[in-house]
Amino acid sequence: MASSHSSSGDVRDTRDQQGSHPPPTSNTAAGNSQEVIAFSTIVLNYVLPQVVKDLEAQDVGPAQAFADSLRKAEAEVPGIAFQIVSSILESQSPKLNVIEHLLKLTGSSAGPDSYLESQGGYYAELEQHAHEVKKILSSLPEIVLDRSRFLDNIKKIALHLKNYLAALVHIAKELEQKYPQNTAIQRSLQYRRQEFSRASRHFSEQLKVYFQDNSKAQNIYPSALALIASNIQFSHKLKDMLLQLNGVNASRATSRGRDG
Structure with a gap:
């Protein structure tokens, strides 16, 4: 997660103490x-x-x-x-470089559907910030050698991640108030938030490596790609959750109509 940023490009959430995964040593990393x-x-x-x-x-x-x-x-x-x-x-x-190629591709492709955006409110806000993060991350290979532009974009990423998390907090509160008995919702949201935090922290760590040694620019790309993937995974999970909840509500409404 990213609640702050600095000139070193740190977008880490220090509350997340979980470990991160090292980048693949080759294009086709072994194992799962x-x-x-x-x-x-x-x-x-x-x-x-x-x-x-x-x-x-x-x-x-x-x-x-x-x-x-x-x-x-x-x-x-x-x-x-x-x-x-x-x-x-x-x-x-x-x-x-397959990883770099995929990273660039995310910026020129539409990607997942816009279901959450269609829900409006904080859901749309969440997706808008996720889209901006994706767009900036996909451009990193083009600007990584321009230190001024690179730093400026890292700051933008940190700000969008901060706003993304703020929207997520509001969504979690709304769902908790609407479905107080459904503890599975909160567990699922918390798990996804931890996964997102881990991806964000790993990206921050790779930024630090790059700022210490500019020759290691490509080390950033796997973590940037993983951060985009984390956003996609969360959006899919949230969409599935909403569809399931809406389906349950529709079923209950139909049942009440029959009983009436």
């Missing part, structure tokens, strides 16, 4: 680490929709069936979507 799973989130939300669109435009086979298969495989083996796609990209362009 949390970051590789995060990268799969990017693949499924930014790469896969474009691939399906391109294949359908070319009338190349059952594009949607391919997408469904990849999503199913990811559900069975978390991280496999990134490993498959990164292997394909590396085979086509051996010198391609």
